[in-house]
Amino acid sequence: MKWDAWGDPALAKELSADIKGLLAAALGVTGDAEPGPTADEVVLRPSRLTDADLKALADAVGEAHVSAADADRLPRAGGKSTPDLLRRRSREAQDAPDAVVLPGSEDEIAAVLALCAERRIAVVPFGGGTSVVGGLDPERGGLTAVISLDLRRLDQLLDLDETSGEALLGAGLTGPAAEALLADRGYELGHYPQSFRFATIGGFAATRSSGQDSAGHGRFDEMVRGLRVVTPVGVLDLGRAPASAAGPDLRELFLGSEGTLGVITAVRVRVHPLPAVKAYEAWSFPDFATGTAALRAVEQQGTGPTVIRLSDEAETMVNLAMTEQIGGSPAVSGCLAVTVFEGTDALVAARHQLTREVLLAAGGTSLGEAPARAWEHGRFSAPYLRDSLLGAGALCETLETAANWSRLPHLRVAVTEALTTALPGALVLCHISHVYPTGASLYFTVVAALGEDPLTRWTAAKHAAGDAIVAAGGTITHHHAVGADHRPWMTDEIGELGVRILRAVKAELDPAGILNPGKLIP
């Protein structure tokens, strides 16, 4: 993963003539942005750890697994939101964790937490580094220093119970590494967020991630059967049966806990046999309202596509211009919807047919397989385009929410208005990609001219959007999590009493307050 951009440098994308034309016509963006510093030119604030601290950390995990070198600190200085990337481009002194520590076992994690509590050092658990909500900000929270606890060494398939269809996965496994280990045994987890190639099993659990196949396989939190968590005061092993009436489900406390309550070391997940067949069909709807009603009808009928998503008119149009870049869709007018079905021959055929009938009756026109296959082909490539847009002088950022079907139309209008008021002239695209019987998520992409001081302008726009979401009855986050960026709205989301409950749990599990200060809990 690059320190100042997304993913693999070899896959960086050039902007096509079509996109450059669109940027010039829609946003007046014609030139290139000033390039940021190289890694060697970045100035990091010096590490605040003493030699004695570093020696104690090395005693806990081995000398080879502790580093206070700038080359190791810089890639863990934050996540991968656009504000993170803009900060990395700064030529002013940047903050970063004071050291990077890579434990190899639960005992080593427990030892690190104990010595950090004793020495008043904050700990930021680090999975794949793909947070887009400031979840990895190197916040010290009034303590003397902060370390990044990189969990990549916890990368084993620890158990596969084929009879039950459950796998125990190390928290540091990336999406592709976990799927490869399972595929060797004929199984699939089926969690494919856009950040799939770099994000980790522990990160998915810690943020309540949702993948693009959520209609068929569920959100990540729905896949979790059990969790192992190391806290500063002991180890928890949660989830002993597929269902239980033994009081409140404590797994739920750690799903979405974002490193503030403990370090997730292993996750027991539901797995399924690799699908025998897949079927694809794309659809066009005359407008977003008609398409939204069609998705609702499919979801409420329960006919079970694995993927179902709908782009609004603007996103469908931009998708066209991106065809060359990310394998986007061939010519489509109106609003593009994509459906994918997976499973056995008979189930796929039945689900596909039942879904088709609903979509046709709801006003959809079939576009055949090609646009749906093109979407799948390019589905992990869009983040590379954001880097190219930044290089060309355009700010591109996303935000997401969810609400009941009845609130969705107003929520979409309110967020779009908030964004275009805060960033006049910005292009705001929207899609639905996660559906539930009672509602759906809305995912917004904002493209604007970078202009002067983009960080301040984006922060103001994000704030306006957050206020609009809350006022319109949406959740402040459907799957990106809270981190530092959504924390100001947590009291609106769960109320004062809800915040007090989280604080009380935190005080019990993390009395020294070392775990990921400044995130999630107001």
Ligand SMILES: Cc1cc2nc3c(=O)[nH]c(=O)nc-3n(C[C@H](O)[C@H](O)[C@H](O)COP(=O)(O)OP(=O)(O)OC[C@H]3O[C@@H](n4cnc5c(N)ncnc54)[C@H](O)[C@@H]3O)c2cc1C
């Ligand atoms: C381009 C892009 C596309 C994205 N697409 C999606 C998407 O489709 N769906 C989606 O859900 N999200 C998406 N995200 C957001 C992000 O990928 C998810 O939040 C992901 O789950 C983070 O996983 P990670 O391993 O990278 O965790 P990190 O970013 O390293 O950490 C995220 C948070 O979890 C904590 N944490 C990490 N590992 C552990 C652990 N083992 N124990 C305790 N705490 C831990 C960290 O301290 C931090 O607060 C996207 C991000 C980017 C940049």
